Amino acid sequence: RKEVEQDPGPFNVPEGATVAFNCTYSNSASQSFFWYRQDCRKEPKLLMSVYSSGNEDGRFTAQLNRASQYISLLIRDSKLSDSATYLCVVAGGGADGLTFGKGTHLIIQP
Amino acid sequence: DVKVTQSSRYLVKRTGEKVFLECVQDMDHENMFWYRQDPGLGLRLIYFSYDVKMKEKGDIPEGYSVSREKKERFSLILESASTNQTSMYLCALQRGDTDTQYFGPGTRLTVL
Numbered sequence: 001r002k003e004v005e006q007d008p009g010p011f012n013v014p015e016g017a018t019v020a021f022n023c024t025y026s027n028s029a030s031q032s033f034f035w036y037r038q039d040c041r042k043e044p045k046l047l048m049s050v051y052s053s054g055n056e057d058g059r060f061t062a063q064l065n066r067a068s069q070y071i072s073l074l075i076r077d078s079k080l081s082d083s084a085t086y087l088c089v090v091a092g093g094g095a096d097g098l099t100f101g102k103g104t105h106l107i108i109q110p
Numbered sequence: 111d112v113k114v115t116q117s118s119r120y121l122v123k124r125t126g127e128k129v130f131l132e133c134v135q136d137m138d139h140e141n142m143f144w145y146r147q148d149p150g151l152g153l154r155l156i157y158f159s160y161d162v163k164m165k166e167k168g169d170i171p172e173g174y175s176v177s178r179e180k181k182e183r184f185s186l187i188l189e190s191a192s193t194n195q196t197s198m199y200l201c202a203l204q205r206g207d208t209d210t211q212y213f214g215p216g217t218r219l220t221v222l
Contacts, residue, residue, distance in 0.1 A: 032209035043200055043213035044153075087153075091209035097143055098211055102152035 003027075004090050006101035013078055014109055020074045021104045023088030030099075031092025033064055035073050038085045038103065047073075047086070075106075083108045112137055114214035116201055122220045129188040131217050133201030140206040142184035144168075144176065146197040147216075153200065159184055160206070191221045 003026040013019045025033075033050035048055065050062040050071050061074040071088055088101035117132035133142065143158040145168075155168030157176040165176050173195060177185045188195055198218050202211040 034210065041198075041218075043216050046210060046212070049210070097141070097155065097158060097204065098209065100153040102150070 004088055004099050004101040006088050006104045008102060009105040009107075011104065011106045012109055013106065015078060015080055017078055018074065018076045019078055019106065020072060021086065021106075022070050022072045023101050023104075024068075024070045025088075025090045025099070026069070027090065027092075027099070028069060029092060030090045032090070033062075033071050034089040034091070034098075035060075035062055035071075036087040036089055036100075038087055040084075044087055044100075078108045080108050080110060082106060112203070112212040114201060114203055114212055116199075116214040116217050118217050119215060120218050120220075122222065123188075123191050124222050125192060127188075127191050127221075129191050129219065129221075131186040131188075131199055131201075131219070133184045133186070133214055135182050135203045137203060137205075137212075138181065139203040140181070141204040142178065143202040143204070143211065144174075144184065144186045145200045145202065146170070146195075147200060148197050156186065191219075193221050195219065196221045 006023040035047040036044040037047045038044040050064045054063045059076045063072045085103040085105050087103045089098050091098045113136045115134050144156045145153045147153045154170050159165050159178045175187045200216045201214040204211045
């Protein structure tokens with residue numbers, strides 16, 4: 001069974017700090033990796049794709065470690081608006097689309 | 111911009127009622143999905159479709175059926191709603207040549 005595991009948190013972080021969280025996946029045949037952001041009572045929205053070489057989008061950096069089968073997300077200079085649940089998502093190795101982690105809840109405190 | 115709409119944001123139904131949840135896209139994407147999301151359980155796949163009139167069961171299809179008569183519309187049907195089907199229902203679409211999924215705003219269904 002394909003699994004994606006995340007620490008549910010919550011992570012309570014002061015504004016301006018750097019925060020990082022990881023997720024692990026079980027299916028070594030996985031091909032694509034994503035981080036989605038979900039605000040309370042809203043739908044998940046794509047934050048960024050995760051590439052083997054790592055990628056950066058402003059204050060957000062995502063890394064993939066295929067050997068250890070984990071994905072990380074780093075948020076620098078955190079803002080109050082970064083408070084959300086972050087879903088780790090893995091695709092490939094099957095015909096039924098994506099496998100979602102249960103999410104990591106992040107709270108940025110003033 | 112990807113546009114996915116769902117027929118209702120909030121819905122309240124009674125046990126035993128037949129419930130239709132509609133999902134409509136304007137992106138001409140082939141693949142459409144229905145998930146439910148519950149606290150502590152995350153997103154779980156109910157059904158998906160890769161083409162018109164085609165459907166595949168996901169992880170939790172029991173108590174649900176789907177219909178895809180047109181490419182842009184994917185309907186989820188609860189034949190006889192039960193209280194354990196109270197949940198947030200999310201529709202997603204995906205272009206055939208990528209893995210990225212885009213979600214509709216969700217329908218929060220309460221079954222009394």
